Amino acid sequence: MKNYSKIMLISAALSCSFTWSQTTRETTINSIMTETYNDSQLERLAYELLDGIGPRLVGSPKMQQSHDWAVNQFKKWGIEARNEQWGEWKSWERGTxxxxxxxxxxxxxxxxxxxxxxxxxxxxxxxxxxxxxxxxxxxxxxxxxxxxxxxxxxxxxxxxxxxxxxxxxxxxxxxxxxxxxxxxxxxxxxxxxxxxxxxxxxxxxxxxxxxxxxxxxxxxxxxxxxxxxxxxxxxxxxxxxxxxxxxxxxxxxxxxxxxxxxxxxxxxxSKDRGMAPTFNTVAEIKGTEKPDEYIILSAHLDSWDGGTGATDNGTGTITMMEVARILKKVYPNPKRTIVVGLWGSEEQGLNGSRAYVSAHQDQMPKIQALFNQDNGTGRVANISGQGFLHSYDYLNRWLNAVPKELTRDIKTTFPGTPGAGGSDHASFVAAGVPAFMLGSLNWSYGNYTWHTNRDTYDKIVFDDVKSNVALIAILTYMASEDPEKSSGEKINLPVDERTGQPMKWPEVREPTRKGGLE
Missing domain, CATH: 3.50.30.30 (Glucose Oxidase; domain 1)
Known part of the structure; x- marks a missing residue:
């Protein structure tokens, strides 16, 4: 990878309506790239989370340990963070x-x-x-x-x-x-x-x-x-x-x-430890001009526990943490508030993210964008507009600022259709939030690491994860600086071929707040 501390990355003016200084944009984006590739903390974070703590089954002591670890990491970087309880789950601890x-x-x-x-x-x-x-x-x-x-x-x-x-x-x-x-x-x-x-x-x-x-x-x-x-x-x-x-x-x-x-x-x-509280870890970099508007960096912290949950979703977790660290360093005073949500119990039905939507209903209309990652270790390869009519406009504005080497292989689909499940962005899409899944290259994810006994540190491709960090950090910066509020206007959904009736937008659902008892 090139040494971005010696390269000016943006050479042409962006064809968009942004009013802030292009020189400032170039400087900030160059700083993001430099920090991403020259001072990455990804391998340390991965070691501490995956090897040091291990798998993060909902309700388990390891899950609680990972929440506390994440809060401490954020605070070391000067980022306010907390664990928000949303329910409780059967607590089970794996033994030999x-x-x-x-x-x-x-x-x-x-x-x-x-x-x-x-x-x-x-x-x-x-x-x-x-x-x-x-x-x-x-x-x-x-x-x-x-x-x-x-x-x-x-x-x-x-x-x-x-x-x-x-x-x-x-x-x-x-x-x-x-x-x-x-x-x-x-x-x-x-x-x-x-x-x-x-x-x-x-x-x-x-x-x-x-x-x-x-x-x-x-x-x-x-x-x-x-x-x-x-x-x-x-x-x-x-x-x-x-x-x-x-x-x-x-x-x-x-x-x-x-x-x-x-x-x-x-x-x-193994040990049955009764019931235990379940949490989301939430970190915030407060906005300076529009603090009541938000960009959310989304990933689930929990995992199944056959391996150590490296690519599902340790990679998503450390990506969003690293993005927050970099932005705090090179862009400490964002215009909008940047939230990192590390959700609990995604694996049992998007419970943590659904709980956040339920607890923060006042935020939903004020979210500029949510970027979610949860499908392995590969470079981002596809982004869908999730059925938001004007997503083509603002997502492309933000993507145009990203160095072409990071976006040249990304396929965008606009306006797309709303995600109804699969990962945590769907919890927010249901609430009308412009929430986008950043789909990654496969790297044999489905067969070899998704929920398997081989989902371990050695399967991470750190060069690809770094690319994702840079991409998401720049998208977040652009979304924060954008003078316009992104539109949540929805498309008219097509007819469902099975029923002959128009498709319906996904509905907001409450989480399972007391689980593991069945």
């Missing part, structure tokens, strides 16, 4: 877990306890392993169910190949590749049909087995990549639930298919 096959021979299995899973007794749970069959009727399932008593039940579809599709496509013959795809599709259809016939889902099955007396549950939620599984929650209250790697799960399955009943020991040392 050991999974061993003890028959037909001894072997450590790769796996981990799922979030909110009950702990085992101190000596663990040892039991025979059985596989959930495919059923042709509900009656067949009901007849089989009593057989799970005292057993560890495997509940995931068997995957005969642990090679991702791209690996097959690269090396297999066309005939072999098509054969694999057909067999995989047929097997998946059979499995899904069996679940449909018995009226259960992956969410409801665990409780059903627990009620039938199972000793524990073994799943393998393969994420279609080498060595990677999705890690979510257990859905039980008394028996342990573990996720095992595709490779070890497959071995257990094949043993059962060949007439050998494996025996597995599970020892899981």
């Amino acid at each position: 877990s050991n999974i061993e096959m003890v028959y037909p021979y001894a072997k450590s299995l790769e796996g981990m306890q799922l979030a909110f899973s009950p702990a085992t007794p101190s000596k663990g749970v040892t039991a025979d392993v059985v596989m959930l069959p495919e059923f042709s009727s509900k009656e067949e399932f009901n007849s089989w169910l009593p057989k799970v008593k005292g057993k560890l039940v495997m509940v995931s579809q068997y995957q005969p190949s642990g090679r991702p599709d791209y690996n097959w496509k690269e090396f297999a013959t066309p005939e072999s590749y098509e054969k694999m795809r057909k067999e995989a599709s047929t097997a998946s259809e059979r499995w899904q049909n069996s679940m449909k016939i018995i009226g259960e889902t992956s969410r409801t099955m665990n409780k059903k087995l627990e009620d039938a007396g199972a000793a524990g549950i073994i799943s393998s939620n393969w994420s279609r990549g080498f060595g990677v599984n999705k890690i979510f929650s257990a859905g039980t209250k008394k028996i342990p639930v573990i996720d095992v790697s595709l490779e070890d799960y497959g071995q257990l399955f094949r043993m059962i298919q060949h007439g050998t009943t494996p025996k597995v020991k599970i020892q899981a040392n």
